[in-house]
Amino acid sequence: MATENKRIVGYLPKDYYTQLREYMEREHISESAALVRMVKQFFDTPNAHPDVEAEVAALKTQMQQVLSRIGVLEQLAQTRPAQRKGSASQPHPMLQSLSREELARRMGVSSELLLDVASKGETEFQQWCRHRDPGKRLWRREGEMFHPVEE
Known part of the structure; x- marks a missing residue:
């Protein structure tokens, strides 16, 4: 297939390759189309915040804390049935x-x-x-x- 596009060859770490495959499956696109989208987004998106990586890391940490708190709440809900005045205990969620x-x-x-x-x-x-x-x-x-x- 003739094209004016340039060919590139690269090696991805296994984790990034797995994520690329998941993205391709989710979007129903080829590897080339996925890479073009990513490169386009990288070059076409102005870097409004120079500390984007630090902000993303902070958000990931906050997300893990929230997930942990949800887990604790779920565990408490399963071990302590909610009780209302004058009524039988509610079933565990x-x-x-x-x-x-x-x-x-x-x-x-x-x-x-x-x-x-x-x-x-x-x-x-x-x-x-x-x-x-x-x-x-x-x-x-x-x-x-x-x-x-x-x-």
Whole structure:
């Protein structure tokens, strides 16, 4: 295919390559189209804040703190039933099943890493989840969905 575009060759670290593949799948575009979008965005976006990386790092830290707090709240909600005056205790709130992307986001990892660990076996996956989940929850995989394990 003849083109006036210039060819480039490069090597990406595995994490960036995985993210590039996820982006391509999500956007339904080729590798070349994905790279063109990224380069265009980089060169066409004025750098309004010189400390963008520091700001992003601070936001990631804040996000992890929020996820941890949510996990603690979920854990408290499961261990202490809410009680109202003169009424029976309310049922425990249940965590909903999550997609691979949602659970990966909850744990702060890539969806590819989540899938890789899930393929190693249920016991190993559940212990890995407990270590990374903000609420120290166990998760199990059923098909394309991930479900919280009731303990």
